[in-house]
Amino acid sequence: MAQILKQLGNRERVFTICKDYSLNPSLLTQILPAMARGYNNTTIAQKLGVHRVTVQRYTEALRKMKESEFKFIFAYLAKGVQNAR
Amino acid sequence: MQDKMLKLSNGKKIVLPCRMFQPTDLKRMEIDFVENGILFNRTDPGQDFPAVLNKTKSKMAVLNYCDFSTTPFSEQKLKESTEKQIHSEDCDFVILPIFKGETAHQTRLKIKHAEEIRLLTDKNIILEIPYNSELNSQELANASGAFDILALHYGVHYGHFKQLACVIKRLVEIRQLPINKKIFCMAVPLKFAGDSVEDVYYMPLFGLISDGWVKNWKRGRGPQKIKLTDQRDLRCKTYTGWLETGHMPNEILMIVGRTVYELFNDPDKLIRSEYEILIADEILSEIRDLNEVTFEKYVYTKFHAKYVGLVIRTYTENMIARMFRWSEVFSRFSAEEKRLLESEVRRAGTPSNVFGLIAYLTQCVVAENIMSVPVLIQKLKARNGGPTTLTSTNP
Numbered sequence: 001m002a003q004i005l006k007q008l009g010n011r012e013r014v015f016t017i018c019k020d021y022s023l024n025p026s027l028l029t030q031i032l033p034a035m036a037r038g039y040n041n042t043t044i045a046q047k048l049g050v051h052r053v054t055v056q057r058y059t060e061a062l063r064k065m066k067e068s069e070f071k072f073i074f075a076y077l078a079k080g081v082q083n084a085r
Numbered sequence: 086m087q088d089k090m091l092k093l094s095n096g097k098k099i100v101l102p103c104r105m106f107q108p109t110d111l112k113r114m115e116i117d118f119v120e121n122g123i124l125f126n127r128t129d130p131g132q133d134f135p136a137v138l139n140k141t142k143s144k145m146a147v148l149n150y151c152d153f154s155t156t157p158f159s160e161q162k163l164k165e166s167t168e169k170q171i172h173s174e175d176c177d178f179v180i181l182p183i184f185k186g187e188t189a190h191q192t193r194l195k196i197k198h199a200e201e202i203r204l205l206t207d208k209n210i211i212l213e214i215p216y217n218s219e220l221n222s223q224e225l226a227n228a229s230g231a232f233d234i235l236a237l238h239y240g241v242h243y244g245h246f247k248q249l250a251c252v253i254k255r256l257v258e259i260r261q262l263p264i265n266k267k268i269f270c271m272a273v274p275l276k277f278a279g280d281s282v283e284d285v286y287y288m289p290l291f292g293l294i295s296d297g298w299v300k301n302w303k304r305g306r307g308p309q310k311i312k313l314t315d316q317r318d319l320r321c322k323t324y325t326g327w328l329e330t331g332h333m334p335n336e337i338l339m340i341v342g343r344t345v346y347e348l349f350n351d352p353d354k355l356i357r358s359e360y361e362i363l364i365a366d367e368i369l370s371e372i373r374d375l376n377e378v379t380f381e382k383y384v385y386t387k388f389h390a391k392y393v394g395l396v397i398r399t400y401t402e403n404m405i406a407r408m409f410r411w412s413e414v415f416s417r418f419s420a421e422e423k424r425l426l427e428s429e430v431r432r433a434g435t436p437s438n439v440f441g442l443i444a445y446l447t448q449c450v451v452a453e454n455i456m457s458v459p460v461l462i463q464k465l466k467a468r469n470g471g472p473t474t475l476t477s478t479n480p
Contacts, residue, residue, distance in 0.1 A: 022339030
């Protein structure tokens with residue numbers, strides 16, 4: 001139970017951070033792994049089928065994020081990918 | 086919806102459900118291609134197809150579409166068009182497009198022609214029919230050997246409930262047939278009328294109900310007042326409408342870095358058109374990311390109430406077809422056994438419950454190797470909260 005509550009709390013925090021930076025969590029989930037692989041904005045846009053400027057906005061927002069927020073989101077998404085596997 | 090891959094006869098792969106991009110879309114998006122997508126390369130009758138870059142060709146499947154939607158039916162023109170496509174190295178499909186006011190008889194002629202070209206090419210054949218075609222669905226099933234993909238032509242730039250219901254009726258009818266064909270929706274609108282024509286909703290719902298779609302290429306008149314899509318409720322509203330729904334004039338829209346006031350009072354329309362392109366990205370990605378569990382909540386909260394039932398029903402039908410009817414796991418069951426199991430699965434009602442029940446059924450068959458249909462039905466009933474013993478219908 002405590003674990004579920006913790007997960008819900010983490011999810012809530014990710015959503016709050018996304019809201020603060022006007023980011024869409026579902027798009028962020030797709031952009032962040034591609035960014036972590038070192039792809040540039042154009043390549044990410046070509047992989048996801050979105051506007052290059054959209055990817056640019058997300059990568060810039062991620063760069064502007066406080067380190068603690070970025071680490072939190074990255075860890076949360078990495079965990080999500082692990083669970084999906 | 087879970088991504089699926091469609092492997093074309095030439096080895097290219099397409100991720101489904103896919104949006105078909107027009108060259109102008111790619112230009113606006115400032116990219117040369119979308120990996121594993123379809124390029125919708127349109128031209129008018131009698132004109133050459135726009136040239137496609139080699140890198141685009143290598144990463145995308147190309148659909149060369151000659152637009153006969155304003156030309157009356159002509160067998161000669163159809164033959165010329167398909168012949169070009171068969172011999173062209175620049176396209177990966179052969180499409181038999183719709184003609185102006187196409188009748189059921191003309192569609193039958195197209196099917197006959199598709200049967201002939203089937204022997205001449207390995208390319209995937211797309212048969213396009215009008216969404217309100219009078220051709221019986223059973224006839225389509227009988228002729229299904231002639232084509233690989235069925236395309237329903239919608240052909241409007243602004244959707245209404247009645248027409249959409251007609252498209253969806255045809256879509257569900259085809260899904261119910263014993264043919265496993267992919268269905269594309271062509272020339273679809275992204276905006277639909279809500280309570281009135283003035284009440285506009287941005288609902289790109291074709292990714293949820295079909296295997297592929299392309300936005301209508303013909304432009305409408307456009308609204309007389311300036312209207313912009315609000316991501317919160319997917320409604321296209323005027324400036325007053327934005328303020329009425331809780332936005333402030335000085336609220337900064339991070340997507341374009343401008344305030345609501347600046348956006349509506351932009352004299353050269355550039356920022357507004359950029360905003361519309363970027364907001365479409367956000368909404369389309371959000372919809373693409375929906376799955377069987379999250380889908381329902383999204384549709385209930387964002388779509389206009391009168392469309393919700395239609396969309397949910399079609400989504401559930403697609404899910405049953407994909408995960409149950411055409412799944413390898415259940416191929417060992419006879420048609421009658423499948424019908425019994427399917428009717429039990431359908432009792433679950435909501436998409437997430439249907440999904441859960443099919444997943445449970447798959448587990449019972451694969452992991453526990455249960456092949457007895459009465460036992461499986463009993464298990465499904467127990468899972469569904471119904472009576473766990475088989476009861477006779479006789480008193």
